[in-house]
Amino acid sequence: MPLILFNKPYSVMCQFSPHPDRQTLGDYIAIPGIYPAGRLDADSEGLVLLTDDGKLQHELSHPERKQAKTYIVQVEGKPDAAQLARLGAPLDLGDFTTQPCHARQIAAPEWLWPRNPPIRQRANSPTSWLALTLTEGKNRQVRRMTAAVGLPTLRLVRIAIGSFTLENYPLLPGEWQEVDAN
Incomplete structure (x- = not known):
C-alpha cells in the first residue's frame, strides 16, 4: 500500500491514461495500480497524493473528510482587506457557494521553482501572492x-494536503517520494 507524494509540474494531466498533447502521471511514475487521491488541473502545479489503497484514497479525497488543502496563488493585482475577507467567507460562485476558508496575503515565496513556461505578466499590472487553505476542492x-473578487489567478501551486506538505517533503516538479501513510 504505497502512498506517493508527487510534485506535479505545470501542464501535466492528472491521469495515467495517455493524452494526445500533454504528459501524464504515467510519464513520471511507473508504479502499477496506483491512482491519484484528488486531482489538479493541467494549469496547476504542486502536491498530488497517489495510492493503491481504495480506503486510503477515500479518506484522502472524499469531500466529507474535509481534508485541508493549502494553495499558494499568484494573482494579478494587490488584494485589499475586503477582497481577502470575501475570499475567506462563503463565496457565491453561481453554481455553488464555497465553504469558509483561510485566506491571507503572503510574500513571494523565495523557495518556489520557476514555472515553465513563465506566467504572463503585464508591465503595468502588479502581482501578489496569497495562501488559501480550503476544506473542499471543486x-x-x-x-x-480569486476571479470573483477581482484578482485573476496567474499561477496556482498546491503545497499541502492535510499533514503532507512540500515543506516537509521538498520535491521539485516531476519528483516523487513514497511515504508512510500513517
Whole structure:
C-alpha cells in the first residue's frame, strides 16, 4: 500500500491514461495500480497524493473528510482587506457557494521553482501572492474564487494536503517520494 507524494509540474494531466498533447502521471511514475487521491488541473502545479489503497484514497479525497488543502496563488493585482475577507467567507460562485476558508496575503515565496513556461505578466499590472487553505476542492475552485473578487489567478501551486506538505517533503516538479501513510 504505497502512498506517493508527487510534485506535479505545470501542464501535466492528472491521469495515467495517455493524452494526445500533454504528459501524464504515467510519464513520471511507473508504479502499477496506483491512482491519484484528488486531482489538479493541467494549469496547476504542486502536491498530488497517489495510492493503491481504495480506503486510503477515500479518506484522502472524499469531500466529507474535509481534508485541508493549502494553495499558494499568484494573482494579478494587490488584494485589499475586503477582497481577502470575501475570499475567506462563503463565496457565491453561481453554481455553488464555497465553504469558509483561510485566506491571507503572503510574500513571494523565495523557495518556489520557476514555472515553465513563465506566467504572463503585464508591465503595468502588479502581482501578489496569497495562501488559501480550503476544506473542499471543486473543479477550478481557487481560480474561480480569486476571479470573483477581482484578482485573476496567474499561477496556482498546491503545497499541502492535510499533514503532507512540500515543506516537509521538498520535491521539485516531476519528483516523487513514497511515504508512510500513517
